[in-house]
Amino acid sequence: MFLEPNCSLKNLSEAVLQLSNFFIDHPRDQTPWNESYCKLAYRHYYFPLNYIRNQRVIEQGQTVGFFNHLEHTVDWGAGPGTASLALKNNLHLKSQLLIEKSTTALSAFKDIYEQLQNPTMTSVLDLKKITTDKSKTLLTLSYSLTEMTELPLGWDKFEALMIVEPSTRDDGRKLLHVRQKLIDAGYSIWAPCLHQLRCPLLLHSKSDWCHDRIHVQAPDWFKKLEEHMPFRNNTVTTSYLLARKQKPTFNTKNKIRMTGDSLEEKGKTRQLVCRNESREFLTWMHKENEPQTIPRGDVIDLPENHELKSNEIRVKKI
Ligand SMILES: C[S@@+](CC[C@H](N)C(=O)[O-])C[C@H]1O[C@@H](n2cnc3c(N)ncnc32)[C@H](O)[C@@H]1O
Structure with a gap:
């Protein structure tokens, strides 16, 4: 779906580095769409990466029936329409509205918008003007809340919200x-949380935040592009929320979500997990059994054979 760029990989990598430095130096600033390096870098680098992130979030939502009965999407801070395209490619939708502050972005990505389901584009930042039935509409913000101080006025009229954000400590904790x-x-x-209690990462820590890690198989041209850059994306991370006015219908009994990477310690391996507002670790004692590494973000069944020890759920030998 993502086409090999028709410019040199060296030019593209310079543009990506420039935009990456911009995002690092000005994390709260608006994407500089008026700069040609930005349009080039976004189309061939940030758009595919954010598409992968949105795809992951959509898959997580589909496993719990999150998108059931939603017919319309509103993409706030749409840029090239990243979230809208991923939604269109996974769901049966009737219409899609893209709201984007930058008229430069709106005219730069028309070819992508053409692939959407009955799309309308606007730079008018007003959710009150929306005419679709909000009880069947998903409001999505993909990597746009990071550039804003608040959710847009009127967000609470929508049945469903999908928010995807950079997995930095600041954005993740926000x-x-x-x-x-x-x-x-x-x-x-509905996701990533298995409960509606307070978040243990916020409650018991000043630095933790919740994010998923996605393992990706990049196309060859993307790997070649990364050879020109000081960073790699073997895994892609993202933080997200899927929220609905309707109550979740899925069964969370004896389920846990992996919220940390695998940590090797003396005599044991442990991974932070979430199932309520406690800060707990799923733990493998080396003398008892072979440790596992479970991808961050995955939901698994609580091992039947376990023992609770302080903040550890210790996996017992069967
Ligand atoms: C990093 S881009 C994300 C683009 C796209 N949603 C994606 O996931 O790839 C953030 C976008 O939010 C837009 N934006 C920033 N503040 C906004 C606001 N207050 N209202 C609407 N759009 C805004 C910017 O113009 C930019 O296009």
Whole structure:
């Protein structure tokens, strides 16, 4: 789906580095769409990466029936329409609205918008003007809340929200506060959370945040591009929330979500997990059994044979 760029990989890698430096130096600033390096780097690098992130989030939502009965999408801060395209490629939709502050972005990515389901594009930043039935509409923000101070006015009229954000500590923890705000407003979190209690990462830590790690198989041209750059994307991370006014229908009994990477310690291997507001680790004692490494973000069954020891769920030999 993502075409090999028709410029040299060297030019492209310079543009990517320039935009990457911009995002690092000005994390709260608007994407500089008026710069030609930005359009080039976004189309061939950030757009595919963010598409992969949105695809992952959509798959997580589909496993719990999150998108059932939703017919329309509104993509706030749409840029090239990354989230909209991933949604269109996975769901049966009737219409898609893209809201984007930058008219330069709106005219730069028309070829991508053409692939969407009955798309409308606007630079008018007003959710009140939306005419679709909000009880069947998903409001999505993909990597746009990071450039804003608040959710857009009127967000709470929508049945469903999908928010995808950079997995940095600042954005990730900001998203945990947004999670609580949504719950306080009557929404239920369908993913990544298995519960509606307070988030243990916010409650018991000043530095942790929740994010998934996606293992990707990049096309050859992308690997060659990365040879020109000081960073690699063997795995892609993202932080997200899927929230609905409707209560979740899936069964979370004896399920846990892996919220940390595997940690080797003396005599044991452990991974942070989430199932309620406690900060707990799934733990393999080396003298008892062979440790596993489970991808961050995955939901698994609580091992039947386990023992609770302090903040550890210790896997017992069967
Ligand atoms: C990093 S880009 C993300 C683009 C796209 N959603 C994606 O996931 O690839 C952030 C976008 O949000 C837009 N944006 C920033 N602040 C906004 C606001 N207050 N209202 C609407 N769009 C905004 C920017 O113009 C930019 O296109």
